[in-house]
Amino acid sequence: MHFFDIVRLSFRTIASYKLRSALTSLGLIIGIAAVIILTSLGRGLHTFVIAEFTQFGTNIIGIHPGKKSTFGISGATMNTVRPLSMADAAALAKLAGVVAVVPVVQGNARVETDNKQRRSNVIGAGDAVPQVWKIRPALGRFLPSGEDANPRTFAVLGDKLATELFGQTSPLGKRVRIGTDRYRVIGVMEKKGQMLGFDMDDTVYIPAGKALEMFDRESLMEIDLLYGNNVTVAALQKNITNLLTARHGGEDFTLITQNQMLESMDSVLNILTLAVAVLGGISLLVGSVGIITIMTIAASERVSEIGLLRAIGAERDIIFKLFLFEALTLSAVGGVIGVIAGIGVVGLISILVPALPAELAWAYVAAAFLLSLLIGIVSGVIPAMKAARLDPLQALHSE
Template identity: 45%
Template sequence: MIRPDDWLRLATSPVTSQPGKSVLTALGIAIGIAAVTLLTTLGHGVRQYVLDSFSQFGTRIIAITPGHSETAGMAGGLISSVRLLTLDDAEALARITGSEWVVSNVQGSGPVRYGERVRSTEILGTTSDFNQAWDFPLAMGKFLPDTGGNSPAVAVIGDTLYRELFRSENPLGKFIRIGGQRYRVIGVMQPKGSTLGFDLDDMAYIPADRALTLFNREGLMEVDVVFSEGTTSTQMLERIKAVMIKRHGQEDFTLTSQDEMLSSMNRILGILTIGVAALGGISLLVGGVGIFTIMTTNLTERTAEIGLLRAIGCPRRQLLSLFLGEAVMLSLFGAFIGIVITAVVVALLSLLAPAFPVQIQFSTLGLAIAVAVITGLISGIWPAYKSSRLSPIEALRGE
């Protein structure tokens, strides 16, 4: 009978006596642990980043877009809208009970010129509620006026566009040319950063009615309604739908709440996270094959040792546990290396991309370590069973 301290020493001897060989054997498990943990960590970080980007504008939002989309098992086709969204529609939506802000949007791109400096950028035609609805504070000046139509040729520019065109010069009251037309700068937005790869600071804002003319559009791309806290999303959807059907005569529009967008995005990103974790799990399978191979090799190399243990009375059950213990030790050794790799990579990512929310998911790490241990046990079962069945006389004679 082997004492517990001797059992532990014998079980850890393959790792401690041949560290180079042990590292190579455990490398598959280490890569598997690192791959699963890093992929799920990155997946969670991307998910959090996207959800934060969507949520920074609030959750009490309903978007109205032209065309009625129907879902039947998968994303349906877009049916042509009989009537486009207009500024009059936006004004009608602003009169709905519970409507706090209504923003009309027409987006395009083009050159913005000041003197000899020209920058190609995004141009957003919008209305006076924009900066309050989306919490876009001004650094100087004021936002677009509420004229109810026939707006003056004025513009508000983002922080990046301001720095590129005006450098340190005061832009207020100066004239810029947008798409060949002259606009007077009345405001500059505070830095807002980027969302989903879209630079919110590199943009010019002009009145929606002028943008329709500039881009030769007949209707708005989208109307966003921000409703009050005392109103539910369901109530607001019903009110908007009733008003729009009354104006258009049919449901030729699509309503999308921010809750629906966040829920759909959350599901999609959750599935992607599971998918990349499953791909990382393949490395654990490779690590299991490596442990199986090395345990089988050890069985051949240690035949005499096994025979001696059996000759001095070591039970088969304890010999079985000894080989399984060796397999588990190799798995844990690999898991330790994988944890170190993960910690180093996460630390580097935090330094290189501090804005990206990356944090080790300890639940995933614990699950990966458990899977590694199970992989070691499964990989060591056959060599351990084979070693326990060796006859001590035959084993010693073979040596």
């Protein structure tokens, strides 16, 4: 019996048992569709989070007060931590390779006009925010330079906050009360949206020195440093460490590069995508059990057919190939339908729920389909071996 004869006979057998074949493939269809849908959501989340972090650029080093690492003894952290100061930020700005520096203080306060008020995020920063954070004023200008020593009461509103307080009226030159001081609005930032739940548009920017006074803080919460593309990060980190160690008398600060943060986040999100793929793979496992069960029952029900084939000269390997190919065909058909169904559902999610990030992970799509073929081979081997071992005379006698 030629290969194409085996293929033709396998398809005829599958077509003869339509309901059984459909139910056998259903488990794989659901499993593969589940893998594609779950991994697409995981990949979409991965892309969304990475995009949120990279919208501010990648050539950024964040400097935070306090040493995050220990020294080999449980609980042995730095006993004395000098605050990060505006003077530290000014000194860092003079380092070779540093393009701009932003001192950062963050809090929450009530922002009031003559007849409206709203609690909002307050960010104390320097004039280099547009350059470092890649966010620019849509109206007016950002905080001026030279506000470190004697900061003036200037404020720049986020797009949403400006709309909430002033509607369609231009807020430039208007006064708002933030905390106990009145600030003059000199600019409105462009729309930026949310970053990991933090609404950049519902924010007011004031000089960092004023924010330190408002929130009664001694230390800056962070200093963001932008460096050039031709700078070696390791060398710059060493220079920053040497400078701040000399100023503070010890290494009581932590450096975090944007690339380190992205690498850590990328690793976590890849593990998350793999985890949801494993959850979908459980459905594939259930589908494989279904194929094994159905093919084993089929071998028991088709004893007379097997005996007849053996009686007219079909060798054991022909019987083996026949049952194996039936299982492989069911798996392939189920795999193709599952892939189409999964891609279709992901497309519907993107259309009906555009806010939910979904992106096809083609590597997992291919892996799911190949796994369905492997399941067909594995699940067909045992029933095929059982059918091939049948004695032709006993098989005919059972009829």
